[in-house]
Amino acid sequence: MCGIVGGIAADDVVPVILEGLRRLEYRGYDSAGLAFVDAQGELQRRRSVGRVAELAALQTKEEFRATIGIGHTRWATHGGIAEHNAHPLISHDEIAVVHxxxxENYQNLRSRLQSLGYRFTSETxxxxxxxxVHWYRQQLPTLLAAVQAASRELQGAYAFAVLSRRDPQELILHRKGCPLLLGIAAQGHFFASDVAALLPVTRRVIYLEDGDFARLQQNASSLQDVxxxxxxxxxxxxxxxxxxxDLGPYRHFMQKEIYEQPRAVADTLEAALDGDFSIDQLWGKGAAERLQEIDRVLLLASGTSHYASLVGRQWIESIAGIPAAAELGHEYRYRESIPDPRQLIVTLSQSGETLDTYEALRHAQTLGHLHTLSICNVAESAIPRASALRFLTRAGPEIGVASTKAFTTxxxxxxxxxxxxGVLRGRVDATALHTHREALRQLPGSLQQALNxxxxxxxxxxxFADKEHALFLGRGLHYPIALEGALKLKEISYIHAEAYPAGELKHGPLALVDRQMPVVVIAANDQLFEKVAANMQEVHARGGQLYVFTDLDSHYEGGEGVHVIxxxxxxxxxxxxxHAIPVQLLAYHAALVKGTDVDRPRNLAKAVTVE
Structure with a gap:
């Protein structure tokens, strides 16, 4: 969940590192730091609790410079938010690491290293x-050899970079399960956990594969596999x-990304709406043949992506007539499941690096599932690379921690x-396909109307600003949207919110309803509308305040205690x-009223690369 960046160049790399950290701040933001070797050959470190701006202020004050350095912006996992836990972490004023x-086995390693005389200054x-690395560097001839030896003792998923005072002309990197890439510039070589950090210096990038080691020098780089x-x-x-x-004219990235959804959806649909409906073009070479071999679908995801999969499960069953299930990736890999070689495993992830989803995919593959498909927003990320088929959502970068345009795409x-x-199974004929495609063509325009x-x-x-709790209700296809609305409100406004299928209301949640409990209802004008209307009447009869998102053609009227949009x-x-649009906007504006940090809610980070 942290961001790492660094490099070695002919010129000062400190401004590059600071700007890279600023661009990575959405990944983790409770502290920041950098380490470098100065002109006298000494290893230096600067750290601060809080935002990257505080670290940049130190640089402005001290005017330190360096041609080699590493930087980090942290989201706390092991150890609290304190300067002594901020990266880089240093051993004997010689080795600096960002990670x-x-x-996973750090406790055992910590005990062994303490017995060897190493003193720990952090809880990380x-x-x-x-x-x-310091221990092995005393025994082995090169920094690379020391990193390789150290890595053989590490268990978990990680990416890290090592800077050594003894080896001031090189950086060593290692990737196992977490993203890391190299940037090749005219004046040097750089690395980062996200390409956005390197755009100010280069667009030439190399994505490390799982297990790779990289050695960076000013004028050269080399890679070794595991x-x-x-x-x-x-x-x-x-x-x-x-x-x-860049933020542009918007107040927050979340607001910007909400408003980018009509374009993001249009771009994502482009290949499906232009020309013929080519399944191989959409999902990858050989997709039509492979998808004809499957007779059920399992969707694996986490968080917001899981809520998208709950909708997708119903679409697959109703349109294609194929049994489908949706499961949280971090639950799937730890239970006894029954492998089915004719099951399609679909993974969803905005970043393509979501660790629990990636590990669920790997687990499915070890069970013999060969039919795998990823839906992802980052082409060169781990999950698409590990999948047989893939679909790239063209949402563009999503910086706000609370996902919006990634969800709709x-x-x-x-x-x-x-x-x-449905086409492959003969459930969707040419006439029906045309109807579906025309509905999809209308979707970006309808999204714009919803934004209005x-x-x-x-x-x-x-x-909502003075409320402590809220209920969200929906049925059928719209229950997952209620879940997503509750999640968004929790994430950024810190108002406790729960979502239920509206039919569950009388099975327990109705006991919570009073005048202080706003109840948000997704009441689309579908075949379940009358059922939802009856559930809303139950709330209204008990004094609950209803906030109803319905459709223009539903003819549902508001009144005292019943607010309708x-x-x-x-x-x-x-x-x-x-219906995803209004619940996003409701959470956004509730957070504005409460004065919370919309783009960087407490305790959360964008890229969930830890389990």
């Missing part, structure tokens, strides 16, 4: 890496634009998967995509 991920798992064999990895030219990760990707499976409801939603948010006309099976 993303988890060292990272410090064992620094001391282990066995120590020299390897070449494909070089990429990043298409990510700096403008895409995942939804439309799942809709396309349901259509593809923001002023009304803003008024609602003012009434109408979206565009009911969008049929695509209705959940539209």
């Amino acid at each position: 993303n991920g988890i060292i 798992d990272t410090e064992v890496i620094a001391h282990l 066995e120590g064999v020299l390897v070449q990895r494909e070089e990429h030219w990043s298409q990510l634009s700096s403008a895409a990760i 995942q939804l439309v990707a799942l809709y396309l998967l349901a259509l593809s499976l 409801l923001e002023p009304q939603i803003q008024l609602w948010a003012n009434r 109408r979206l565009p006309r009911h969008a049929g099976l695509l209705s959940p995509v539209l």
Whole structure:
């Protein structure tokens, strides 16, 4: 969940590291630090609790410079938020390490290193890496050899970079399960956990494979695989634009990303709506043949992506007629499951590096599941690379911790998967496919109409600011949207919110309803509307305050204690995509009223690369 960046160059790398950390701040943000070798050959470190701006202020004050350095922005896992736990971690003023991920056996390693005389100054798992590398560097001829030896003792998923005072002309990197990439610039070589950090200096990047070691020098770089064999990895030219990760005229990245959804959805749908509906073009070479071999689907994801999969499960069953299930990745890999060689395993992840989802995919593969498909927003990330088929959602970079446009683009990707499976099984003929595609063409425009409801939603948010709890209700396809709405409100406004299928209301949650408990209802004008209306009456009869998102054609009227906002006309099976917009806006404006940090909510980070 942390961000790492660094490099070695002919010129001063400190500004590059600080700017890279600023761009990575969304990944982790309770402390920041950097280490470098100064002109006198001494290892120096600067750390601060809080934002990268405080670290940058130190640089402005001291004006330190260096041609080699590593930096880190932290999201606390082991050890509290304190300067002594901030990275980089140092051993004997010689070895400095920045690290993303988890060292699972750090307690045993810590005890052994203490018995060897090493003194620990932090509660972090990272410090064992620094001391282990230092121990092996005393015995082995090169820093690379020391890192390779140390890595053989580490258990977990991680990526780290090592800087050594004894070896001031090189940096050593290692990746196992967490993202890491190299940047090749005219004046040097750089690394980061996210390409956005390197855009100010280069677009030439190389993504490390799992198990890779890299040795960076000013004018050269080399890679070895987990066995120590020299390897070449494909070089990429990043298409990510700096403008895409700039805030522009918006107050927050979350607001910007909410408003980018019509374009993100249109871009994601482009390949499906232009020309023929080519299944191989959508999902990858050989997709049509492979997808014809499956007779059930399992969707694996976490968090917001899991809620998208709950909608996708219903689409796959109703459109394609294929049994489907949705499961949390971190639960799936730790239970006894029954392998089915004809089951399609679908993984969803915004970053493509979500560790529990990635490990669930790997677990499925060890059980013999060969039919795997990823839906992801980052092309060169771990999950798509490990999957037989893949679909790239074209949401663009998502900086705000609370996912918005990644969610809606995942939804439309799942809709396309349901259509593809329906076509292959003969459930969706040419006429039906045309109807579905026309509905998809209308979707970006309808999303824009939903965004136009923001002023009304803003008024609602003012009434939520002093509440401590809220209920969200939905049924059928819209129950997952209620779950997503409750999650968004919790994430960024810190108002406790829970979501239930509306039919469950009388089975317990109704006991919570009073005038102080706002009840948000996703009441789309579908076949379940009358059932939901009856559930709303139960709330109203007990004095509950109803906040109802319905459709233009539902004719549901508001009144005392019943507040209604109408979206565009009911969008049929695509209705959940539209109803995601108002619950996002409600959470955003409630957080604004409460004055919380919208883009960086407490205790959370964007890229969940620890389990």
